[in-house]
Amino acid sequence: MEVHCDLEVDVNGEESFMVDKRAIASYCGKLSKLLGKSKASSRNLKVVFHDFPGGAESFELIARFCYNNGSIYITPSNISHLYCAAQFMEMNNSVAGRHNLLQKAENSFEEIRYWSWSELLTALKQCQDLLPLANSLSLVEKCLDTLVARLPLTSEASPCPSTSSPDSSGIRFSCDTRSTESLKTTLSRATWWFEDLLVLGPNLVEMLVKAMVSRKLDHVIISRFLFYYQKSKFYTVKSDTKRTIAEMVIEMLYMLDQSCVSCKSLFGILRVSLNLNLNKSVRNKLENMIGSQLDQATLDNLLVPSPQGINYLYDVNLVLRFLKSFLHDGGTCQADRPPMRLRKVAALVDLYIAEVTPDPRLKPSKFLALAIALPDSARDSYDELYHAIDMYLQVHPGLSEDERMKICCVLNYEKLSAETCVHLSQNTKFPSKSAVQALVYQQSKLKSLLHATNNPKSYTDSPYSAITEAESRGLRKDDANVQLVLYAGKIDLSDDNEKLRAHLQGMQCRVMELEKLCKKMQSQMSKFTKSKTPSYNHTRSLPKLCS
Known part of the structure; x- marks a missing residue:
């Protein structure tokens, strides 16, 4: 075919191509329509595209297809560019119907299940540059579904031994062994793909994780991948991208079973995102996950x-x-x-x-x-x-x-130890009411202890019975009277607080001595009870030997 460079095509301001308008228009419906409406002379034709998918690289592939009479070798490395460009240029109704580039690309996608792991990654990386058109054409969905379908195999071995991950291996893990080395090897094989997927941007990782969740992949592995992705990416990207990555990771982690998400790693994300001005709703989700x-x-x-x-x-x-x-x-x-x-x-x-x-x-x-x-x-x-x-x-x-x-x-004064109550009663920084309350509760404990230890008969829980009990255990009557006043709550705290404190401090030693006495009596009562317990040993006792 004779070639005439009579059409200039400016692709996204990146590069201009001089092409044969007849050769290109015969396969591109969009260009054919534009040229049909043009009134310019044949020597001054120029078309400018501002949003050509894939830029100059994609247009060059289209031109080769047109110059080669509708023939091109479609591979996983160029199929995404060809498919999106063909859709954009309306190359689905060419003059020679059998040379339909869009149909050829769709047919090639039917073979995606036979692609290698590295070919899938290459196609996904290209789709990343072609968003959102690639997503609208279901290219990303097809690639991700195929990719995720291979991830359950990771517990055995990598489907692509040539992958860049150092943990890739064709050796299967034996479930019979319990050695630490074998467990580490298995874990590394379950996560060999982490490093490979770092080539994907936040948008694709979000779609990938949603696909993993829908296929019911292990949430522990998914969460570990998200933490690994965030940590690895933060080393190389700028602040704005860090914020995008952090928000995506938090949103995806929030979808998972929270028992599968590491609390320590969540705090790690919290610290690195303190100055990133995260979206309020995203930050709330992070705090809720940590709080739970x-x-x-x-x-x-x-x-x-x-x-x-x-x-x-x-x-x-x-x-x-x-x-x-x-x-x-x-x-x-x-x-x-x-x-x-x-x-x-x-x-x-x-x-x-x-x-x-x-x-x-x-x-x-x-x-x-x-x-x-x-x-x-x-x-x-x-x-x-x-x-x-x-x-x-x-x-x-x-x-x-x-x-x-x-x-x-x-x-809660009932949950203070005796030593702490004594310290509180001497503490001038605390209000007098607190000091009194502490001793009231402490004396209440001692009264109950005395009753349980050495008084089998019940008595009324009144201040007067407390005095009787205290006197029977050796307390002086003035101490018992103070106990009565404390229980009755009749202390006038408006009086001289220092005198009150001095009196309370004078009681503290006797309170502690009483507590020790109660513990000793408890021990003795326990031994006495055991000695009274009948023996059920039916072994016949031997007679004593005479000296």
């Missing part, structure tokens, strides 16, 4: 610096949101969740409170919010919280009496 697994966190995880504009040393509001998510996981109140999980979180919170307490800028309202965030059932002992309050009152001496009282009221 808060019992797996450590103190170091929680010590997140405050955002700019906040004076606190650590982000206390973030931890409060974690606690809210933990207690209301799934939209319903979980305050009655398994006690072990609650206790672990309470212990963690107490450590956190102790760490943030020395911050002189921490407001009483924030300290109080941390202290009351968990239900009373979460703590078996309030000793740690007491020490944190003691430190807070020391660091913030300017608090009003009302503020100090609100903070001290969070303590």
Whole structure:
């Protein structure tokens, strides 16, 4: 065919091609329509495309097809470009009907199940440059479905030993062996494809993960891939791309079973995304995921610096949101969740409170919010919280009496040890009411202990019976009278507080001695009870030998 370069085609401003308009128009319906409407002379024809899929590379493939009488070798490395360009140029109704490029490309896609792993990756990488047209033509969906269909085989071996991953191997894992080395080898074979898929952008990875979930792939493996992808990509991309990747990874992790998502890795994403200005809804999802697994966190995880504009040393509001998510996981109140999980979180919170307490800028309202965030059932002992309050009152001496009282009221005095109650009674930083309450509850414990230990008969739970019991155990009558006043709640705290404290301090030694005595009596009663227990040993006793 005689060639005339009588048409200039500008492709996306990248490159201009001088082509034979008749040769091109005979196969491209779109160009044929444009030239049919043109009134320009045959020597001054120019067509400008601003959104040609695949740019100059794709147009060059189209030109070769047209100049070669509708013939071209279609491979996985060029099929995406050819298919999208053919769709764009309307090459589905050529003059010679049998030379339909769009139909040829569609027929070639029917062979996708025979493509190798590396050929699939190549086609997907090209589709990435052709979005959104490639997606609208279902090219991406076909490639991803084929790719994901091969991933369940990863527990045995890579379907493509030539892949770039160093963990690729054709050796099968034997389920009979239990050795650590074999377990490591199996794990590496289950994740050999992680490195290969780093060539994909966030959009394709999102579509890939959705395809994995729909095919019910292991959520643990999916979550590990997402963490690996985020960590690896952050080394090479700019800030804007980091934000896009982080948001995509968080959204995909939120789709998974949360028991399959590593709490430690979630904190890793949280820290690297602190300055990325994540979308609010995405950030809420990340915090909810962390909050639901808060019992797996450590103190170091929680010590997140405050955002700019906040004076606190650590982000206390973030931890409060974690606690809210933990207690209301799934939209319903979980305050009655398994006690072990609650206790672990309470212990963690107490450590956190102790760490943030020395911050002189921490407001009483924030300290109080941390202290009351968990239900009373979460703590078996309030000793740690007491020490944190003691430190807070020391660091913030300017608090009003009302503020100090609100903070001290969070303590459950029944769950304070005897040593802590004694310390509280001497602590001048605490309001007098707190000191009195601590001793009241402690004496109540001792009274119950005495009753259970050495008094088999019941008595009324009244202040007068408490006096009688105390006197029978060796307490002086004035101490018993003080006990009566404490139980009756008739102490006038408006009187001289120092005298009251002095009197209470004078009692503390006798209270501790009484507690020791009770424990000793318990031990003796236990031995006595055992000695009274009839023996069911039917072995006949031997007679004593005479000396």
